[in-house]
């Protein structure tokens with residue numbers, strides 16, 4: 319592993335699987351390709367989007383491209399004072 | 402949902418301008434009713450974010466359309482009005498003018514705005530209403546199952562253009578931004594697309610700008626949003642997005658079609674409406690200082706008068722004076738002009754009813770009095786006059802071949818000629834009025850005098866009309882005396 323990879327990701331994303339309609343537009347929008355539609359179904363019968371768990375850069379594009387009001391929340395890494 | 406690791410703070414979350422829960426249906430209170438991948442959801446979210454960012458949520462009034470977005474009011478936690486199909490710009494106009502401090506947007510599909518609502522959007526834009534319009538162009542009627550819209554692209558198949566839209570059969574796609582850019586008033590017109598993340602970000606900026614313009618009071622702003630409709634297009638959401646990006650933008654080029662926001666001046670707020678109490682004065686409807694004589698007892702009164710002549714003979718004015726006099730006497734009156742294209746030539750007539758009972762219809766089909774200013778009018782209406790009624794005709798005698806019905810009184814006086822002796826043939830109508838009053842003997846002299854004062858503003862004409870009235874009365878008295886001999 320290189321030194322860069324031990325740095326924490328700049329962003330993080332959560333998906334509310336029960337509000338997601340599985341349209342996949344967030345997957346299309348994500349440049350580092352860290353989103354994918356899950357193999358399982360939510361209670362409505364859609365494959366909800368899932369975050370791979372790492373690699374998010376906090377660009378927010380998935381949020382902007384998601385048609386549902388609250389399906390995606392994007393977080394950014396708070397600046398930590400240099401040690 | 403996964404736990405958010407420590408050290409992260411929220412960057413983008415559900416906009417506050419949405420209701421916390423959507424109460425449209427029992428379950429699914431966190432989702433919209435739109436199909437997966439529908440551009441409406443995206444447009445809603447961008448608008449909600451812009452409202453949040455501008456801090457205007459408590460001032461916003463959303464006007465929703467008919468179409469898939471009809472339920473907009475379930476989502477925006479703002480003021481909401483639902484308009485009839487295509488009428489949203491007119492409704493938004495009314496809301497904005499009566500609540501100038503409100504931020505009013507209409508939200509419309511292409512069927513709503515560009516088909517049934519073409520007139521409303523054109524005129525709202527032309528008036529430069531200080532409203533914001535979000536126009537979602539998905540090239541079809543979504544809600545009703547995919548009929549052709551004015552914005553359907555050439556070759557595009559819909560249920561009503563099953564062979565693909567053909568310019569010779571269905572015409573060309575309507576370009577709304579280009580059309581509105583031909584008008585002087587709009588301040589901001591931009592077309593955006595929802596074909597990929599970059600386009601979505603640009604759309605988001607345009608939407609915010611269109612609302613900002615209204616906050617600044619600059620005038621009419623419209624954003625056309627090229628929007629995917631995966632369901633009707635029978636495409637998956639990614640393919641539908643691609644169609645917007647690859648196909649739609651070629652037919653409807655995105656871009657700014659008008660931006661006068663830099664030089665536009667803040668529009669003054671409309672003047673406050675007059676107070677209700679002031680209206681009678683402003684409309685010149687103030688109660689007139691007139692009290693009928695105490696002994697005025699009309700009995701069973703039902704005057705049905707038809708005044709007919711050619712345009713310019715004062716037919717309508719004669720009727721108005723009669724009706725006004727009836728009003729002053731606290732009677733029920735109606736005055737129904739019938740001119741249409743004959744205002745300036747040909748025949749015109751008016752129906753006047755004066756009664757001491759409620760008048761059900763202002764139409765006079767069986768007059769008790771026919772005032773015929775010329776021969777065509779006489780011929781047209783003489784047979785309708787009711788038994789016991791009167792025909793007043795503007796000549797020395799009836800034409801040889803015209804007979805009044807049985808039991809109808811006839812008075813032939815050359816009213817216009819008499820008016821000529823006053824130097825003003827146009828006063829012939831008032832000479833005739835004088836004769837009518839003498840013949841009917843019902844409406845008091847005082848009431849008619851006052852009614853004349855109300856309707857004749859020029860002192861010269863008032864003086865003339867008073868003399869004309871006397872001339873008519875004299876002539877009628879002579880005729881009546883003659884008839885009694």
Ligand SMILES: Cc1ncc(C[n+]2csc(CCOP(=O)(O)OP(=O)(O)O)c2C)c(N)n1
Nearest residue numbers: 467468469486510511512513541542543544
């Ligand atoms: C007066 C009237 N005429 C017709 C209809 C039927 N109707 C309902 S929605 C619609 C068209 C909607 O298309 P669009 O505005 O493009 O919106 P979309 O559903 O595509 O978002 C029509 C014609 C109606 N509801 N009312």
Ligand code: SF4
Nearest residue numbers: 348374375377378380
């Ligand atoms: S914020 Fe950007 S990088 Fe992170 S998941 Fe969303 S689109 Fe991908």
Ligand code: SF4
Nearest residue numbers: 338339341342344384
């Ligand atoms: S864009 Fe939104 S609704 Fe569509 S799959 Fe992603 S999270 Fe789900």
Ligand code: SF4
Nearest residue numbers: 436439469543630631
């Ligand atoms: S039919 Fe089309 S416009 Fe209507 S909700 Fe579905 S995708 Fe959206």
